[in-house]
Amino acid sequence: MTLAESVDERALSTLPDHVSALVALPGEPGYERCTPWNVAVPVRPAAVVFATSAHHVAEAVRFAAAHGLKVAVQATGHGAVPVGEDAILVQTGAMTDCVVDLQTRVARVGAGARWQHVLDAAAPHGLAPLCGSSPSVGVVGFLTGGGVGPLVRSVGVSSDYVRSFDLVTGTGELLHVTPEAHPDLFWGLRGGKSTLGIVTAMEFELLPVSEFYGGALYFDGVDAPAVLRTWQEWSLSLPETINTSIALQQLPPLPGVPEPLAGRLTVAVRYTALDDFAEGAALLAPIREAAMPILDTVGVLPYAAIGAVHADPVDPMPCHEGQVLLGEFGSEAVDILLAAAGPGSASVQTVVEVRLLGGAMARQAEHSSAFCNRQAAYAVTTIGVPMGPAAELVPAQARALARALQPWSTGGLLPNFAPAADAARMARVYDEDTRHWLATLADRYDPAGVLKTGQAVRFSA
Numbered sequence: 001m002t003l004a005e006s007v008d009e010r011a012l013s014t015l016p017d018h019v020s021a022l023v024a025l026p027g028e029p030g031y032e033r034c035t036p037w038n039v040a041v042p043v044r045p046a047a048v049v050f051a052t053s054a055h056h057v058a059e060a061v062r063f064a065a066a067h068g069l070k071v072a073v074q075a076t077g078h079g080a081v082p083v084g085e086d087a088i089l090v091q092t093g094a095m096t097d098c099v100v101d102l103q104t105r106v107a108r109v110g111a112g113a114r115w116q117h118v119l120d121a122a123a124p125h126g127l128a129p130l131c132g133s134s135p136s137v138g139v140v141g142f143l144t145g146g147g148v149g150p151l152v153r154s155v156g157v158s159s160d161y162v163r164s165f166d167l168v169t170g171t172g173e174l175l176h177v178t179p180e181a182h183p184d185l186f187w188g189l190r191g192g193k194s195t196l197g198i199v200t201a202m203e204f205e206l207l208p209v210s211e212f213y214g215g216a217l218y219f220d221g222v223d224a225p226a227v228l229r230t231w232q233e234w235s236l237s238l239p240e241t242i243n244t245s246i247a248l249q250q251l252p253p254l255p256g257v258p259e260p261l262a263g264r265l266t267v268a269v270r271y272t273a274l275d276d277f278a279e280g281a282a283l284l285a286p287i288r289e290a291a292m293p294i295l296d297t298v299g300v301l302p303y304a305a306i307g308a309v310h311a312d313p314v315d316p317m318p319c320h321e322g323q324v325l326l327g328e329f330g331s332e333a334v335d336i337l338l339a340a341a342g343p344g345s346a347s348v349q350t351v352v353e354v355r356l357l358g359g360a361m362a363r364q365a366e367h368s369s370a371f372c373n374r375q376a377a378y379a380v381t382t383i384g385v386p387m388g389p390a391a392e393l394v395p396a397q398a399r400a401l402a403r404a405l406q407p408w409s410t411g412g413l414l415p416n417f418a419p420a421a422d423a424a425r426m427a428r429v430y431d432e433d434t435r436h437w438l439a440t441l442a443d444r445y446d447p448a449g450v451l452k453t454g455q456a457v458r459f460s461a
C-alpha cells in the first residue's frame, strides 16, 4: 500500500503544527534517525516525532487518534519490530534524564535512558541498577518486558523493582502509575511492553551492590563438547547466588572483538556470583578444569563492569533472534545443541546461548505483574546476522534448533527476546488470563486502538 492510499498525506503534513517537538516526514532531514539498532528491521513510519517531553508524546497520540493513525515507540531500536506507514513513531532517544536518590536508593529515568546512563549515575555510589547483559539497551523497553539480567537467579526479574511509571495512554492522558494509583496499569506495564501506553519516565529501586565476582571463561571451539557437557551437569547443582550462561560463538573479526575470539568457533561461559566471592571462585572450579581457557576475564569486578560479562555488541547491526524456553536441559539436549552449533556443524549463527534461569526469577514479587513464564529453567537463544547467503539460513537454522528442542520446551517465550508482533507469539509470551487482562485494559485505556501496533496485546479484529 502506498502512503497516499494508507494515510491522508495532507493531514500528516499538519503534524508539525500540532506537536511542539521536532517532526520528520519521509524524505525530510532527520527521518533516517528512526533507523533502529537492529538495522534488519524495517522501521518506515508515516512520520517521526522526536519527543523530549511527555507533552510531545501526548500531542502525537492525540493527533494520531484524530486522524486514524497508530503510534509506535522506539528508544534505541534494540528490540525493534516493523513499523509501517500507518504509524507515527515517537522516538524517545533524547529523553535520557537520570536522577539517583542516594537516600531512598531509587533511580528516576526518562523514556530514552539506556542502562549505561543509570550505571554511570549509580555505580560510583555503590548502587546497582538491575540491567540486562548489554548496558546499551533502553531501560524502559527492558523493564516493560520484565527484564532477565545477568543476576536474575540471585535478585529476580528486574521489573519487580519498579516503583512507578509516568504514562501517556492511548487517549493522550498523562497518568502517574504506582501500586496504589492505577494498580491495573502498574500490573500490566511490567511485562506488557507498550500495550497499555507510552512510558515517559519511571522509577525503580537500586541494590546496594558495588562489586561482583564474575566475567567469562572462553574456550576453543574444539573443546565445546567437553565444556558444554560439564556446564550442563554443573548447572543442575548451582545455588541461586550463582548466575551463568554458555554461548557457542562465531564472532566476526571486527574492532572490539578480542583477537583470540575472532573469526572462529569459541565457547564462552559467563558467570556472576554475589555475596561470598571465595565461594563464587570455588564453585567455578569444574568449568576451569573442563578445558584450557584461551581467555579468562573472571575476577572481582566493580558493578560498573557488569556489561563485560556478556560483552554484547554495541554498534548497530542486522540481527535475527530466536528463543526457546526449556523446563530441562539434559544430555540429549546437549547433543542437539552440539550438532546444531558445535564443531563441524555448519552453523551460521553468531551466538547460540543457553542461559540458566530459576532461583529468584521463579518467585512472584510483592506486586504481581504481566510478566509470565517465571518457571522456565533455561533459555536457549540464537543470534545471527541475516545477510547475504545467510539471509534465509539464519532463521531456518534457528527454527530447526527450536523444533529439535521441542521435547523439553515449556512452550513459553519471554517478551524481551526475539521480538515480533504476531498473535501466535503473544500466545506463548503470556498465559491466557494475562493476555485477556492486558487486552481488556488496552481496550479501556486505548479505545480507538492508537497503540494497537508492534508487540501490543489486543483482542483480534
Ligand SMILES: Cc1cc2nc3c(=O)[nH]c(=O)nc-3n(C[C@H](O)[C@H](O)[C@H](O)COP(=O)(O)OP(=O)(O)OC[C@H]3O[C@@H](n4cnc5c(N)ncnc54)[C@H](O)[C@@H]3O)c2cc1C
Binding pocket: 036, 073, 074, 075, 076, 077, 078, 079, 080, 081, 092, 111, 131, 132, 133, 134, 136, 137, 138, 139, 140, 141, 142, 144, 145, 146, 147, 148, 149, 150, 193, 194, 197, 198, 199, 200, 312, 313, 416, 417, 419, 454, 455
Ligand atoms: C544486545 C542485546 C542484549 C540484550 N540483553 C537482554 C537481557 O539480558 N535481558 C533482557 O531481558 N533483554 C535483553 N535484551 C532485549 C531487550 O531488553 C529488549 O529488546 C528491549 O525491548 C529493548 O528496549 P529498547 O528501548 O532498547 O529497544 P526499542 O527497540 O527502542 O524498544 C523495544 C520495545 O520496547 C517497548 N518500549 C520502548 N520504549 C517504550 C516506552 N517509552 N513505553 C512503552 N514501551 C516502550 C516497545 O514495545 C518497543 O517496541 C537484549 C537485546 C539486545 C539487542
